Amino acid sequence: MKKILMLLLSTTLLISCGGDGKKEEKKENSIKLNTQEKPKEEKEEGVTRIYLTGSDQMKFNKNEIVVNAGDKVILTFEHVGKLPKETMGHNFVLLKEGTNVQEFGQEALEFKENDYLPEGSDAIITHTKMLGGGEKTEITFEAPAKGNYDYICSFPGHVALMNGVLTVK
Ligand SMILES: [Cu+2]
Structure with missing residues (x-):
């Protein structure tokens, strides 16, 4: 079971690292960071x-x-x-x-x-x-x-x- 899981993990990792995957991931991360920081910079609810x-x-x-x-x-x-x-x-x-x-x-x-x-x-x-x-x-x-x-x-x-x-x- 463990081996199969490891295999699955490594293949998904490979897939996500291939091609433009990395760039997209980075973009997503920066968007997430921005939305997390915004409430502090602007207005907190109430x-x-x-x-x-x-x-x-x-x-x-x-x-x-x-x-x-x-x-x-x-x-x-x-x-x-x-x-x-x-x-x-x-x-x-x-x-x-x-x-x-x-x-x-x-x-x-x-x-x-x-x-x-x-x-x-x-x-x-x-x-x-x-x-x-x-x-x-x-x-x-x-x-x-x-x-x-x-x-x-x-x-x-x-x-x-x-x-x-x-x-x-
Ligand atoms: Cu005064």
Whole structure:
């Protein structure tokens, strides 16, 4: 029995190695690899990855972010400038619908010890920590219900320039 199996194996091997068989095999392999890698490079089911930056020019790189309702959102936030946290700190604060961002920014001024986040505020959906130049952080949160949500940097004076809208569709 073993011998017959071995024979069968070697003949199939011979057949598959003959002619253009090798090339075709290679092609197949590369296609398989591509399909395996794609989900990582592009979009994972139910997951949205966002890369947001803040600069020394007091700007976010994005003023619009779109996610799907119920998605797991993985937000990487990076301060791509060089200035320290004390003079050019940046954070990402996602606010509930209907929050007055200017008023929130005013209120935040009084909470320096809490990274300029009003303690006990029910207006905050989620936020990152305050970063200085060169620092990076990541937060994960579930996209809220469909709607438009303002996000800001709550460092003193930054809300005027550092604001955007997260749209959940
Ligand atoms: Cu800022």
